[in-house]
Amino acid sequence: MxxxxxxxxxxxxxxxxxxxxxxxxxxxxxxxxxxxxxxxxxxxxxxxxxxxxxxxxxxxxxxxxxxxxxxxxxxxxxxxxxxxxxxxxxxxxxxxxxxxxxxxxxxxxxxxxxxxxxxxxxxxxxxxxxxxxxxxxxxxxxxxxxxxxxxxxxxxLLADVGLIGMPNAGKSTLLSRISAARPKIADYPFTTLQPQLGIVEMEDYRRFVVADIPGLLKERIGG
Ligand SMILES: Nc1nc2c(ncn2[C@@H]2O[C@H](COP(=O)(O)OP(=O)(O)OP(=O)(O)O)[C@@H](O)[C@H]2O)c(=O)[nH]1
Ligand SMILES: [Mg+2]
Known part of the structure; x- marks a missing residue:
């Protein structure tokens, strides 16, 4: 939440x-x-x-x-x-x-x-x-x-969409392009430590909430 x-x-x-x-x-x-x-x-x-x-x-x-x-x-x-x-x-x-x-x-x-x-x-x-x-x-x-x-x-808020992907894949970049959110973006893994939320506005005043989720633990990757 x-x-x-x-x-x-x-x-x-x-x-x-x-x-x-x-x-x-x-x-x-x-x-x-x-x-x-x-x-x-x-x-x-x-x-x-x-x-x-x-x-x-x-x-x-x-x-x-x-x-x-x-x-x-x-x-x-x-x-x-x-x-x-x-x-x-x-x-x-x-x-x-x-x-x-x-x-x-x-x-x-x-x-x-x-x-x-x-x-x-x-x-x-x-x-x-x-x-x-x-x-x-x-x-x-x-x-x-x-x-x-x-x-x-x-x-x-409950997010409508969650962005899940490998570290450094570009999740935060995507969120920053489709919403007004300004998450930290950097060229190394695990930049995002807290979930980041953005609201995507579409035509007809419709909106949905997107969450950039860090979630993936280092130990598990490739494991
Ligand atoms: N070439 C290329 N680089 C990208 C693209 N999207 C993002 N990047 C770069 O990839 C790097 C990581 O981007 P982030 O948006 O921070 O990636 P992330 O998935 O949020 O990373 P973590 O939060 O660390 O898991 C940055 O240097 C971005 O500029 C893309 O579509 N193409
Ligand atoms: Mg990120």
């Missing part, structure tokens, strides 16, 4: 700020407070998909940030909630908090979802602060920032 890895940063959207506003209408002098609440920041949501089978797609981007909530407006208009951001991961991905190394979740079922970074709550507008003794509240809340964290994603 081999491991495919990616490190990403996720952040929920910030909540929008609450608004300070007062009604201004014809024939309504000294209208009351009507500042709306800020919108909620979007969540970053992880979903297990059977359409992907490696973490390769995630490595093209590091930061995954959901949309911010909009600020509240006058006339008690609530700010729009920020858009959620969904990240699709292959089945079997283990999600770790990079800083603590703690396993957050082992995503095993297709369709399973997990909110990995919650968006911040929107701040309340000044309308919420009106009381019998304070009818002209000038305060409103600020939105809360979204959660943020660095994640280490690990996927245990």
């Amino acid at each position: 081999f491991v495919d890895e990616a490190i990403i940063y996720v952040k929920g959207g910030d909540g929008g700020n609450g608004c300070v506003s007062f009604r201004r209408e014809k024939y309504v002098p000294r209208g009351g407070p009507d500042g709306g609440d800020g919108g909620k920041g979007g969540d970053v949501i992880i979903r297990v998909s059977d359409k992907i089978d490696t973490l390769l797609d995630l490595t093209s981007r590091v930061k995954y940030i959901a949309g911010n909530g909009a600020n509240g407006k006058g006339s008690t208009k609530k700010g729009k909630d920020g858009n959620d951001l969904q990240i699709d991961l292959p089945r079997g991905t283990v999600i770790k908090d990079k800083t603590s190394g703690r396993i957050l979740k082992d995503m095993s079922d297709v369709g399973e979802t997990l909110v990995i970074a919650r968006g911040g709550r929107g701040g309340r507008g000044n309308k919420c602060f009106a009381t019998s003794t304070n009818q002209v509240p000038r305060q409103a809340e600020k939105g809360k920032p979204g959660e943020e964290r660095w994640l280490a994603l690990e996927l245990k």
Whole structure:
């Protein structure tokens, strides 16, 4: 078994700020407070998909940030909630908090979802602060920032194809030509000591995993 890895940063959207506003209408002098609440920041949501089978797609981007909530407006208009951001991961991905190394979740079922970074709550507008003794509240809340964290994603991979051959036969060279893997290549036997993994990309976005296997023990060769 081999491991495919990616490190990403996720952040929920910030909540929008609450608004300070007062009604201004014809024939309504000294209208009351009507500042709306800020919108909620979007969540970053992880979903297990059977359409992907490696973490390769995630490595093209590091930061995954959901949309911010909009600020509240006058006339008690609530700010729009920020858009959620969904990240699709292959089945079997283990999600770790990079800083603590703690396993957050082992995503095993297709369709399973997990909110990995919650968006911040929107701040309340000044309308919420009106009381019998304070009818002209000038305060409103600020939105809360979204959660943020660095994640280490690990996927245990099973190779589809194994390259088996005599030492120095050119196995690592082959792997380096058909995949993005960069194994050590040298003109002597037993250059490769650990299995090396590469992902071969074909047309139609199809892929398969190739393992360069050292495996053959010196003693056995020619024996
Ligand atoms: N002439 C020729 N040389 C090759 C070819 N493929 C690889 N080589 C050379 O053969 C040598 C060994 O290549 P590797 O890819 O390291 O071979 P390997 O099977 O991975 O070797 P080990 O990891 O040591 O078992 C290197 O010097 C390569 O440049 C080929 O098709 N033709
Ligand atoms: Mg090799």
